Amino acid sequence: MNFTRRQLLRIAGVSTLLPVLGRHATARDAATPGPGQLEAFLRRPATLLLRNVRPMGGTPVDVLVRDGRIAQVGTALRAPAGTPGEDGRGALLLPGLVEGHSHIDKTMWGMEWYHNAVGNQLTDRIENERAFRDASGHDARAQSMVLAKAFLATGTTRLRTHVDVDTQAGLKHLEGVMHTREVLRELQQIQIVAFPQSGLLARPGTAELLDRAMATGADVVGGLDPSNIDGDPVRSLDTLFDIAARHDKPLDIHLHEMGSLGAFSLRLILDRTEALGMQGRVVVSHCFCLGDLPDAQRTPLLERMARLGVAIATTAPPIAIPPLLACRAAGVTVMGGNDGIRDTWGPYGNPDMLRRAMLIGMRFGLRRDEDIAVALDCVTWSGARGCHFADYGLDPGNRADLVLVDAQTVAQAVVDQPVRRLVVAAGRIVARNGVLESRLAGI
Numbered sequence: 537m538n539f540t541r542r543q544l545l546r547i548a549g550v551s552t553l554l555p556v557l558g559r560h561a562t563a564r565d566a567a568t569p570g571p572g573q574l575e576a577f578l579r580r581p582a583t584l585l586l587r588n589v590r591p592m593g594g595t596p597v598d599v600l601v602r603d604g605r606i607a608q609v610g611t612a613l614r615a616p617a618g619t620p621g622e623d624g625r626g627a628l629l630l631p632g633l634v635e636g637h638s639h640i641d642k643t644m645w646g647m648e649w650y651h652n653a654v655g656n657q658l659t660d661r662i663e664n665e666r667a668f669r670d671a672s673g674h675d676a677r678a679q680s681m682v683l684a685k686a687f688l689a690t691g692t693t694r695l696r697t698h699v700d701v702d703t704q705a706g707l708k709h710l711e712g713v714m715h716t717r718e719v720l721r722e723l724q725q726i727q728i729v730a731f732p733q734s735g736l737l738a739r740p741g742t743a744e745l746l747d748r749a750m751a752t753g754a755d756v757v758g759g760l761d762p763s764n765i766d767g768d769p770v771r772s773l774d775t776l777f778d779i780a781a782r783h784d785k786p787l788d789i790h791l792h793e794m795g796s797l798g799a800f801s802l803r804l805i806l807d808r809t810e811a812l813g814m815q816g817r818v819v820v821s822h823c824f825c826l827g828d829l830p831d832a833q834r835t836p837l838l839e840r841m842a843r844l845g846v847a848i849a850t851t852a853p854p855i856a857i858p859p860l861l862a863c864r865a866a867g868v869t870v871m872g873g874n875d876g877i878r879d880t881w882g883p884y885g886n887p888d889m890l891r892r893a894m895l896i897g898m899r900f901g902l903r904r905d906e907d908i909a910v911a912l913d914c915v916t917w918s919g920a921r922g923c924h925f926a927d928y929g930l931d932p933g934n935r936a937d938l939v940l941v942d943a944q945t946v947a948q949a950v951v952d953q954p955v956r957r958l959v960v961a962a963g964r965i966v967a968r969n970g971v972l973e974s975r976l977a978g979i
């Protein structure tokens with residue numbers, strides 16, 4: 537076991553009392569009881585006139601929000617009497633940020649530091665985590681809420697999370713995150729991927745659990761290394777695509793497999809995407825193999841992925857990964873995400889998606905402003921496109937998910953990651969200066 541008795545006691549008894557909600561939130565905020573507060577908050581009309589803001593660093597405009605949506609963008613807009621107003625004072629306006637690949641069910645955000653002494657193999661991390669969660673009583677429901685709110689406070693209004701489904705925990709973690717999704721649904725759109733973290737075939741009974749997870753309310757079917765973990769890529773992927781077809785749901789498959797083995801698995805995924813009419817409904821997360829294949833093998837794979845609408849989710853780690861600009865040039869959507877945030881897999885990650893954009897920019901050596909804007913695109917429009925989040929963007933008609941920061945340009949926002957001066961979610965102000973609205977803090 538990779539944890540101390542003291543850690544277990546702390547986790548079991550204290551963790552839910554001391555969640556960290558955002559960089560300025562306090563434990564007292566978190567412990568404030570919140571029955572009825574969210575309902576009262578949501579009863580207020582989602583209407584707002586945001587004056588003097590610069591969309592993506594452009595010329596100043598006003599943005600009129602009505603019924604949770606962007607009604608009008610223009611200069612000197614007039615709003616119906618009684619519409620609340622906010623002076624943007626020339627701030628940079630971004631759309632709500634998008635987390636395209638996370639695991640909010642397993643985070644220890646806000647809890648005691650986890651001493652990581654886990655082995656280096658993928659299977660070491662999987663086995664350690666499953667044992668730790670089972671023994672410690674780690675609470676996916678409470679912890680996913682803590683992290684989801686920290687995301688919201690820093691401007692993330694849409695989020696895809698993979699949630700462990702395995703034969704030890706069953707659907708417990710899924711049910712916990714479903715609760716968080718339901719509570720926050722009017723403010724933050726959470727997509728749940730039912731994720732067989734311990735393998736689909738490796739532990740008999742997992743496929744049936746995944747099937748139940750989809751029937752219970754997961755949004756996306758998840759998968760994991762059909763060759764390395766399951767050892768039978770054809771049967772693994774056939775099983776996975778069959779579950780997706782039966783529930784008419786999209787797929788998001790973790791593929792850590794490198795080189796020619798990864799390319800082999802990727803081709804099997806693309807074959808099934810094409811044969812089963814799943815075009816535009818498949819994401820391959822990580823897809824490391826595209827980072828270490830020669831161009832002559834990578835290019836046709838990218839062209840095929842573009843043709844089939846298969847997107848990539850990347851965390852931009854410092855190893856071989858799909859080359860961002862080449863993927864985009866081929867027409868493949870690349871979205872950004874944290875993967876785990878402060879869990880037994882690793883201590884890194886942060887709910888601030890501008891920080892993730894900066895890490896993407898640094899990993900790919902992006903220096904020119906227009907290239908750094910590509911890094912932001914991975915956590916905004918590309919993220920929304922890859923996850924199929926609807927009604928996204930800064931044009932009229934879209935859901936009013938708006939983020940204000942003090943920055944001259946998009947590139948500066950990525951590099952500086954300024955405190956979010958204002959976060960608007962579906963037309964309602966949910967955070968100011970990085971602090972969640974008090975009525976939301978106690979949820």
Ligand SMILES: [Zn+2]
Nearest residue numbers: 698790875876
């Ligand atoms: Zn992951």
